Amino acid sequence: MKIKASYLIIFLFLPSFIEASTGLSLQIDRSDVSLSDTITLTIKVSGTQSAIRPRVAGLEHFRVQSGGTSSNFSMVNGQVSSSIDQTYFLFPNRVGQFTIGPAAVEINGKTYQSNSVRINVRKQASDSSQQSSQPLFLTVSLSDPQAYVGQTVFYTVKFYYSVSVRDLGIVLPEGEGFQLKQLGKPAEYTSTVKGKKYKVIEIQHALITEKTGSFSLQPTEMKMNVLEKQRSHNRFSVFDNFFTSARPYSVRSQPLKLTILPLPETNRPQNFTGLVGDFQIQAQLDPKQIPSGESTTLSLKISGQGNVQLMPDINMPDMDDIKVYSDQPVISINETGTGYRGEKSMKWALVPQKEGNYKIGPFSLSFFSPKKGQYTTVSTPKMNLMVTPGKKDAAVSVPSIQNNELPQVKKEVTFFQRDILPNHDHADALHVKFYDQMTTWQQLMMLAIPPLLYLLIVLLFYRKTRLKLEALAAKKAFSRMNKILNNNDQLTIPEMLKMFNQFLNERLQLGGGTLTPDEVEKILTSSGVRSDMANETRSMLISLEAAVYTGQSDQDVKILKQSICDLAKKLDKGIKG
Amino acid sequence: MKHLLILCFGCLFVIMTNPVLAENGKRLNTFVQAGKAYAEGDYQTAIDNYQSVIDSGRPTGSLFYNIGNCYYRMNKIGWAILYYERAMQLIPDDPDLLFNLKLARSKIEDQVEKKSTLPIINTLEHFNLSELFWFLLISNIGFWGILIIRRFHRSEWSYYSFVGLGIIWAISLLSFSVRWHGIHTDDRGVIVSSKTIVRSGPDENETPLFELHAGTIIACEREEANWRLVQFSSGKRGWTKLSDSVPIRIEKIRNKGT
Numbered sequence: 152m153k154i155k156a157s158y159l160i161i162f163l164f165l166p167s168f169i170e171a172s173t174g175l176s177l178q179i180d181r182s183d184v185s186l187s188d189t190i191t192l193t194i195k196v197s198g199t200q201s202a203i204r205p206r207v208a209g210l211e212h213f214r215v216q217s218g219g220t221s222s223n224f225s226m227v228n229g230q231v232s233s234s235i236d237q238t239y240f241l242f243p244n245r246v247g248q249f250t251i252g253p254a255a256v257e258i259n260g261k262t263y264q265s266n267s268v269r270i271n272v273r274k275q276a277s278d279s280s281q282q283s284s285q286p287l288f289l290t291v292s293l294s295d296p297q298a299y300v301g302q303t304v305f306y307t308v309k310f311y312y313s314v315s316v317r318d319l320g321i322v323l324p325e326g327e328g329f330q331l332k333q334l335g336k337p338a339e340y341t342s343t344v345k346g347k348k349y350k351v352i353e354i355q356h357a358l359i360t361e362k363t364g365s366f367s368l369q370p371t372e373m374k375m376n377v378l379e380k381q382r383s384h385n386r387f388s389v390f391d392n393f394f395t396s397a398r399p400y401s402v403r404s405q406p407l408k409l410t411i412l413p414l415p416e417t418n419r420p421q422n423f424t425g426l427v428g429d430f431q432i433q434a435q436l437d438p439k440q441i442p443s444g445e446s447t448t449l450s451l452k453i454s455g456q457g458n459v460q461l462m463p464d465i466n467m468p469d470m471d472d473i474k475v476y477s478d479q480p481v482i483s484i485n486e487t488g489t490g491y492r493g494e495k496s497m498k499w500a501l502v503p504q505k506e507g508n509y510k511i512g513p514f515s516l517s518f519f520s521p522k523k524g525q526y527t528t529v530s531t532p533k534m535n536l537m538v539t540p541g542k543k544d545a546a547v548s549v550p551s552i553q554n555n556e557l558p559q560v561k562k563e564v565t566f567f568q569r570d571i572l573p574n575h576d577h578a579d580a581l582h583v584k585f586y587d588q589m590t591t592w593q594q595l596m597m598l599a600i601p602p603l604l605y606l607l608i609v610l611l612f613y614r615k616t617r618l619k620l621e622a623l624a625a626k627k628a629f630s631r632m633n634k635i636l637n638n639n640d641q642l643t644i645p646e647m648l649k650m651f652n653q654f655l656n657e658r659l660q661l662g663g664g665t666l667t668p669d670e671v672e673k674i675l676t677s678s679g680v681r682s683d684m685a686n687e688t689r690s691m692l693i694s695l696e697a698a699v700y701t702g703q704s705d706q707d708v709k710i711l712k713q714s715i716c717d718l719a720k721k722l723d724k725g726i727k728g
Numbered sequence: 729m730k731h732l733l734i735l736c737f738g739c740l741f742v743i744m745t746n747p748v749l750a751e752n753g754k755r756l757n758t759f760v761q762a763g764k765a766y767a768e769g770d771y772q773t774a775i776d777n778y779q780s781v782i783d784s785g786r787p788t789g790s791l792f793y794n795i796g797n798c799y800y801r802m803n804k805i806g807w808a809i810l811y812y813e814r815a816m817q818l819i820p821d822d823p824d825l826l827f828n829l830k831l832a833r834s835k836i837e838d839q840v841e842k843k844s845t846l847p848i849i850n851t852l853e854h855f856n857l858s859e860l861f862w863f864l865l866i867s868n869i870g871f872w873g874i875l876i877i878r879r880f881h882r883s884e885w886s887y888y889s890f891v892g893l894g895i896i897w898a899i900s901l902l903s904f905s906v907r908w909h910g911i912h913t914d915d916r917g918v919i920v921s922s923k924t925i926v927r928s929g930p931d932e933n934e935t936p937l938f939e940l941h942a943g944t945i946i947a948c949e950r951e952e953a954n955w956r957l958v959q960f961s962s963g964k965r966g967w968t969k970l971s972d973s974v975p976i977r978i979e980k981i982r983n984k985g986t
Binding site: 569570571572573574575576578579580581582583584585586587588594597598601602604605608609612 | 755756759763766781785786788790791793794797800801818824827828831832834857858861862864865868869871872873875876879
């Protein structure tokens with residue numbers, strides 16, 4: 152019942168759960184493509200399982216081909232989520248920059264809109280068109296053949312293939328003064344070169360240079376096994392096309408030239424640390440008004456794209472009447488398709504010692520911008536810190552940040568000299584515990600009392616049960632005997648005697664064994680049976696025993712059986728209890 | 729008649745309890761005297777008084793602790809450790825005792841070899857037999873009590889109570905048995921003389937093997953005449969003079985009248 156109720160609750164509330172997380176998003180596999188490339192567009196409709204076809208804006212310059220639909224449903228920790236991914240392949244019709252999206256969809260009368268994406272469609276690269284007659288070829292390109300030292304240059308490898316290949320391995324150019332590092336996972340798509348369709352694997356690399364001058368980048372080599380179908384000599388063989396052989400093959404790209412220019416000497420800022428790229432700096436003071444002796448936190452954040460590992464530590468200038476406690480900077484670097492992005496956060500706890508109005512900053516950062524071809528300095532605005540009169544006698548609050556410079560030095564507690572602790576002179580020193588006062592036998596007895604008590608109760612309980620069973624057996628003694636006597640015509644006199652004795656034993660609740668006729672008479676009399684009936688029983692037993700032991704009987708067996716039954720019936724009623 | 733009965737019972741009570749009260753008073757007096765002697769620096773008198781308190785009744789952990797302190801003050805580290813170890817059997821979690829024993833052990837000249845013992849044994853050594861006995865007694869009553877209840881009333885709660893109390897009873901029985909066995913079969917002894925030569929046999933002419941110093945714990949194996957076979961570590965055993973080492977176990981010293 153509970154399970155049924157749970158299911159009912161789930162199905163009642165499931166639509167509301169799903170509806171609560173309904174959303175639409177749009178994404179493409181690449182944003183910079185050539186005219187011959189294919190773009191994969193995925194529209195994710197979350198919070199629904201119904202087949203909904205969204206309307207997508209900005210597709211007029213593309214030929215669209217449906218790539219299928221996949222649906223997802225999951226329930227994690229009671230959170231239900233479902234989504235539908237609709238895939239489309241886009242073939243650009245013209246060169247230019249295009250915006251795709253937003254996609255719009257109407258669910259339960261409500262319209263949802265997605266994000267938009269931008270695509271740059273270039274002309275087809277000349278290198279690929281030159282080699283397009285071959286089934287396999289490799290092209291490489293540099294984002295900029297002339298760059299400044301420290302600038303990130305992208306080295307793109309594209310492998311075109313129209314046959315089945317496996318076990319791909321790439322050999323990148325090596326040389327002194329530069330280093331190649333792969334960015335992200337390789338992209339896979341299809342492209343048409345001179346009317347021929349190819350599958351393309353595109354791998355982006357960051358080319359990091361530390362020296363200036365001209366570099367010759369050796370060709371990149373792609374090694375692989377090309378799968379070839381084996382044809383049987385038998386033209387009717389059913390195994391044709393099933394067997395393939397792998398042939399080792401390799402393709403090489405064209406070599407490239409790269410020129411690395413030194414950074415200009417003119418207009419170089421004093422605080423320039425070699426940062427090349429595009430960066431920003433932000434500052435925050437929280438709170439901006441505090442009582443004297445309290446602390447405030449100054450946060451600085453440098454973020455940007457380029458040689459982010461060179462992002463400098465900003466120095467905090469000495470300020471009169473403000474104690475500064477610095478925190479460890481936190482740096483995070485991410486690889487993206489467009490290079491390295493990074494963020495560096497620095498924090499200081501400022502503890503003004505006097506009331507007043509303090510100017511904090513500005514803080515500046517200088518870097519070389521390859522786009523502009525010049526040095527750029529970005530700064531934060533000046534910030535005001537208002538310090539109001541505080542509690543003069545109150546202890547200076549300790550900044551919450553962890554810092555090695557904090558004036559808190561823990562001191563190990565050491566002994567001056569060692570000595571024993573004093574005697575026990577309290578009255579309890581003479582107190583002998585109760586356990587120690589007892590002898591072993593007393594201890595054992597204390598432990599034995601509960602199990603002995605249990606055994607006693609078990610025995611008493613057993614006796615009570617036995618008496619109950621005996622009384623029940625006594626009540627059923629006559630019916631049992633009567634049943635046997637009536638159902639068995641072949642009974643002999645010894646058997647009848649035995650049964651009659653058994654009846655008397657059970658009915659009188661005796662321990663068992665055979666009683667003499669005189670004993671039976673006495674017991675019956677004491678059990679409340681009339682004396683004539685007891686005497687009759689005695690006579691019956693005597694005659695039965697005589698018949699058994701002498702082998703002679705003056706009575707018919709059937710009549711005897713009936714007599715025993717009648718007597719037993721009377722005894723059963725006559726015996727009290 | 730009623731008043732007469734009360735008077736008779738009162739007299740009987742006074743007659744019966746008077747020797748006990750008198751004995752307790754005497755013990756307390758001797759204990760106080762011992763404390764005074766210790767305060768005055770007369771440590772031997774303090775030891776004699778504490779010992780007479782022990783002899784007149786049953787020992788307590790504090791009495792052994794106090795004797796240990798007296799020996800420590802007399803710079804008899806071996807004897808001090810002996811009495812601290814005896815006190816450990818009765819008041820194993822007493823912070824004063826643990827502190828003083830640690831200090832005394834730090835003065836032993838011989839490097840003690842660490843023995844690996846089961847964690848349960850180490851845990852049980854924090855309890856004395858009295859504590860474990862009461863734990864066993866209560867769990868024993870609980871276990872057999874629930875069995876009696878289940879004879880007459882079988883229900884779900886009584887079943888789970890039976891299982892829970894059964895587990896507690898088994899743990900308490902095992903704990904008490906292990907600790908009892910540990911104390912009653914404790915064969916450790918302490919070297920009480922400042923230095924003793926361990927020989928290959930029970931005679932002065934036997935080959936000297938190695939020497940042990942005051943406070944070192946040894947395992948006592950057997951005795952022959954005035955010699956005792958002792959074992960320091962697995963590979964180091966031999967015979968020492970009986971007077972150079974004393975067993976820690978309290979029963980042993982009672983039987984021998986040490």
